[in-house]
Amino acid sequence: MAALKTVVYLLVYPGLIFLFVYSTFAEWFDRKVYARLQNRMGPTHTGRFGLLQPIADFVKLLSKEDIVPDRADKKLFSALPVVGLAVVITAGLLLPVWYFDGSATAMVSFPGDIIILLYLLSVPTLICFLAAWSSTNVFSTIGGTRVLTMLFGYEVPLFMSVLSPAILANSWQLSDIAHFYQHKPLLLLPNLIGFVVALICVQAKLERTPFDIPHAETEIVGGTFTEYSGKKLGFFRLMTDIEMVVSSGLLATVFLGGFPGGLWLGLLNYVVKTLFIIFLLSAMRAMTSRIRVDQVVNFAWKYLAPLAVLQLLIVILVKGLLL
Amino acid sequence: MKFQIPIGPQHPALKEPISLRMTVEGEVIRDVDIRLGYNHRGLEKLAEQRNWTQNIYLTERICGICSHSHTTCYVQGVEKLMEIEPPRRGVYIRYLVSELERIHSHLLWLGIAGHEAGFDSFFMYTWRDREVVMDLLEMISGNRVHYAMNTIGGVRRDVDTALIQKILDGIKILRERSEFYFKIGANEPTFVGRLAGVGYLSKENALALCAVGPTARASGVARDVRKNDPHAFYDEMPFDLITADSCDVLGRTVVRIKELMESYKICEHLLKTLPSGDIAVKAPKKAKPNEFVSRYEAPRGENIHYIKSNGTDKPERLKVRAPTLANYPATIEMLRNGFIADIPLIFAAIDPCICCAERTVELVNARSGEESVVRFSDLRTLAAKRASNRTAKGNVPWPL
Amino acid sequence: MRVAVFLPELLRHLFKKPNTVDYPFKKLEVPAGFRGTPFLHPDICIACRACERDCPAEAIVITQVSDVEKKFRLEIHNDRCVHCAQCVDSCPTTPKAMEMDHLFELADFDRHNLKKDWTYVRAMPKKEPKPAAPAAGPAQG
Numbered sequence: 015m016a017a018l019k020t021v022v023y024l025l026v027y028p029g030l031i032f033l034f035v036y037s038t039f040a041e042w043f044d045r046k047v048y049a050r051l052q053n054r055m056g057p058t059h060t061g062r063f064g065l066l067q068p069i070a071d072f073v074k075l076l077s078k079e080d081i082v083p084d085r086a087d088k089k090l091f092s093a094l095p096v097v098g099l100a101v102v103i104t105a106g107l108l109l110p111v112w113y114f115d116g117s118a119t120a121m122v123s124f125p126g127d128i129i130i131l132l133y134l135l136s137v138p139t140l141i142c143f144l145a146a147w148s149s150t151n152v153f154s155t156i157g158g159t160r161v162l163t164m165l166f167g168y169e170v171p172l173f174m175s176v177l178s179p180a181i182l183a184n185s186w187q188l189s190d191i192a193h194f195y196q197h198k199p200l201l202l203l204p205n206l207i208g209f210v211v212a213l214i215c216v217q218a219k220l221e222r223t224p225f226d227i228p229h230a231e232t233e234i235v236g237g238t239f240t241e242y243s244g245k246k247l248g249f250f251r252l253m254t255d256i257e258m259v260v261s262s263g264l265l266a267t268v269f270l271g272g273f274p275g276g277l278w279l280g281l282l283n284y285v286v287k288t289l290f291i292i293f294l295l296s297a298m299r300a301m302t303s304r305i306r307v308d309q310v311v312n313f314a315w316k317y318l319a320p321l322a323v324l325q326l327l328i329v330i331l332v333k334g335l336l337l
Numbered sequence: 338m339k340f341q342i343p344i345g346p347q348h349p350a351l352k353e354p355i356s357l358r359m360t361v362e363g364e365v366i367r368d369v370d371i372r373l374g375y376n377h378r379g380l381e382k383l384a385e386q387r388n389w390t391q392n393i394y395l396t397e398r399i400c401g402i403c404s405h406s407h408t409t410c411y412v413q414g415v416e417k418l419m420e421i422e423p424p425r426r427g428v429y430i431r432y433l434v435s436e437l438e439r440i441h442s443h444l445l446w447l448g449i450a451g452h453e454a455g456f457d458s459f460f461m462y463t464w465r466d467r468e469v470v471m472d473l474l475e476m477i478s479g480n481r482v483h484y485a486m487n488t489i490g491g492v493r494r495d496v497d498t499a500l501i502q503k504i505l506d507g508i509k510i511l512r513e514r515s516e517f518y519f520k521i522g523a524n525e526p527t528f529v530g531r532l533a534g535v536g537y538l539s540k541e542n543a544l545a546l547c548a549v550g551p552t553a554r555a556s557g558v559a560r561d562v563r564k565n566d567p568h569a570f571y572d573e574m575p576f577d578l579i580t581a582d583s584c585d586v587l588g589r590t591v592v593r594i595k596e597l598m599e600s601y602k603i604c605e606h607l608l609k610t611l612p613s614g615d616i617a618v619k620a621p622k623k624a625k626p627n628e629f630v631s632r633y634e635a636p637r638g639e640n641i642h643y644i645k646s647n648g649t650d651k652p653e654r655l656k657v658r659a660p661t662l663a664n665y666p667a668t669i670e671m672l673r674n675g676f677i678a679d680i681p682l683i684f685a686a687i688d689p690c691i692c693c694a695e696r697t698v699e700l701v702n703a704r705s706g707e708e709s710v711v712r713f714s715d716l717r718t719l720a721a722k723r724a725s726n727r728t729a730k731g732n733v734p735w736p737l
Numbered sequence: 738m739r740v741a742v743f744l745p746e747l748l749r750h751l752f753k754k755p756n757t758v759d760y761p762f763k764k765l766e767v768p769a770g771f772r773g774t775p776f777l778h779p780d781i782c783i784a785c786r787a788c789e790r791d792c793p794a795e796a797i798v799i800t801q802v803s804d805v806e807k808k809f810r811l812e813i814h815n816d817r818c819v820h821c822a823q824c825v826d827s828c829p830t831t832p833k834a835m836e837m838d839h840l841f842e843l844a845d846f847d848r849h850n851l852k853k854d855w856t857y858v859r860a861m862p863k864k865e866p867k868p869a870a871p872a873a874g875p876a877q878g
């Protein structure tokens with residue numbers, strides 16, 4: 015019985031099918047907001063309001079021919095998309111949105127799970143680099159080096175800014191952090207600088223404008239994904255979408271106070287808060303142009319890292335004064 | 338360690354096929370090898386087999402964006418060969434369409450610059466406003482591109498007062514939007530960070546490598562055919578020659594946006610002082626044997642057509658030198674010591690119209706890979722031999 | 738250099754209607770002078786072959802069907818036509834025998850469906866002298 019329940023949780027909700035459906039909905043929302051900001055229509059005709067468009071894109075990619083280049087490392091090349099997808103889905107299981115036993119708030123929850131979540135979200139970047147490396151294409155190699163160069167820029171500010179509210183809440187467990195902020199909502203305000211820094215770093219992690227340098231279409235064709243086609247490319251795109259949902263879930267937990275309210279209200283809370291964060295990410299995407307990779311590292315170390323350190327100092331001050 | 342990256346012939350940064358082989362060391366470009374010829378259509382040969390009127394439409398189709406400038410350059414030359422002078426009203430309408438085409442081309446370029454830099458919102462906005470100009474041109478000429486307004490001796494269609502008022506309203510809207518784009522282009526930090534300091538071309542290099550158009554004007558070279566060698570009433574138009582001193586892609590952007598404002602001024606002057614009268618004179622069928630070099634300022638630079646007639650109703654020789662062809666050596670200089678990430682922007686900053694510039698053919702032996710350039714006189718002998726076996730025009734067996 | 742100088746304009750567009758026309762469910766009207774495809778008024782045509790001579794794409798083909806009746810067949814190959822309207826300008830009759838219509842949705846799977854033809858007895862050319870240089874300016878001596 016317990017084994018059957020676990021299988022249902024893993025496959026249906028909160029696991030595979032829920033994340034798949036919700037991430038395609040999030041991609042639709044992102045594309046629609048991006049289009050409306052640019053005074054055009056976005057997906058309109060596939061399904062009502064174009065809601066089925068991302069699923070249609072995924073199905074189309076699954077049906078295309080799958081080409082593996084001659085000199086590429088075939089085992090690594092084929093295994094990477096599946097591994098990437100598995101990693102982000104596992105990361106999704108750690109978010110405190112699943113209410114099943116009344117008290118526990120995540121499917122898997124233990125002290126230190128915020129660090130595990132951040133680590134699991136860094137693995138897709140390394141998988142992108144390995145994908146670029148195993149493709150043996152000039153454009154992919156350049157894309158791969160750019161991915162790693164960007165990693166040196168945004169990873170440290172992201173960690174520092176996400177861990178500051180955890181320090182204020184005195185715990186490394188996501189459900190405890192959410193619980194803390196639900197009882198003391200005013201303490202969300204000192205974390206505002208960290209919120210802005212974390213938003214910019216998440217935009218860089220997801221490789222969206224202004225940081226979509228590794229797969230810059232007009233410069234290096236497809237970047238890391240140049241040689242991928244068919245099913246493998248479909249899985250990579252799904253991995254990016256689910257990464258977006260999980261990262262915004264992480265930001266919503268830590269900075270916006272989690273998802274209280276039991277099963278259905280908590281789900282509604284989760285949807286509203288993540289859509290708010292995705293709206294901010296889309297507005298950032300529409301507002302800026304792509305910058306060069308040396309300018310990313312420059313910007314990250316000159317502005318983002320000092321702001322994250324400032325956030326840490328504020329948190330330590332508040333903790334000392336109020337608690 | 339140097340290795341070669343092929344940009345093109347198929348590449349998302351390029352709208353047309355051209356092969357740029359970059360020798361890079363890390364992220365820095367050391368050398369560029371440009372190969373042309375992927376878009377060669379044999380237009381100069383085709384022009385020798387069509388009469389003067391049909392050639393208007395042939396030269397129009399050299400390019401889609403600067404179509405009217407090719408037609409105007411050609412028709413100016415043929416009118417001089419036939420020794421006829423178009424009436425004033427016809428010339429005013431011709432220049433009105435030229436300036437509207439310059440507006441449409443510069444707005445298109447702004448969108449392309451935004452797209453190459455990754456600034457897609459800017460691209461969508463400028464192209465949305467370009468629709469205003471396209472609709473105006475459709476009302477004047479009947480088509481959105483390939484306006485076909487010129488005929489030998491004047492223009493084919495007239496503008497009436499209702500249309501003049503619509504054009505003036507459209508220009509007012511466009512003027513506000515262009516000022517907004519100027520504000521964005523100069524102030525958005527991520528965009529300026531991409532454009533500033535990129536693609537440096539000093540003034541001495543611009544003069545030595547014969548750069549033309551906004552590429553040269555952004556390096557401080559004050560060269561514009563409309564001012565230096567004005568043809569028929571351009572010296573009466575009130576506009577300034579725009580130059581910039583920053584010698585980089587940001588300078589070229591600023592020059593183009595300011596040229597937009599000057600074009601609005603010229604259009605309004607033309608419309609307000611439009612003289613009455615005929616719009617065309619009758620042109621003869623044949624031209625006396627003579628030759629003429631016709632120059633014209635296309636949106637991309639100086640366009641040169643050399644036309645030679647031999648007394649029949651077909652030209653003896655038509656040679657086209659498009660502005661992009663003159664900018665290629667300057668591009669090689671600009672790309673040296675730049676970053677790979679800047680390649681699309683530097684190349685897009687010269688506003689490449691590759692199909693305008695396809696006048697050379699380089700033969701590559703498919704088996705041995707060796708390349709040779711064929712002499713023009715050899716090509717003419719081969720073509721003449723083939724043409725003498727050809728049946729008369731009109732009875733050529735079409736496949737369908 | 739101001740951060741987020743584009744943002745107010747972007748957010749204002751969230752509340753405006755999109756600029757896209759939802760083609761093919763909604764269509765725009767083409768303006769009056771639009772150059773669509775050429776078609777013939779056979780009762781006015783005098784079969785002078787001026788349009789055939791001046792067409793840059795060899796899209797008009799005139800053949801004489803019967804000599805005794807002066808019957809001609811004019812075929813327009815719309816798949817070769819470049820929509821320049823030079824045939825309309827070259828036509829010497831008043832009112833003009835060639836005219837452009839406003840069709841632009843011409844796509845077809847078979848190029849032979851795009852060819853139109855008329856078989857007619859030609860009209861007699863008018864005896865009075867042609868009007869000198871009408872305002873539309875035909876490019877013909």
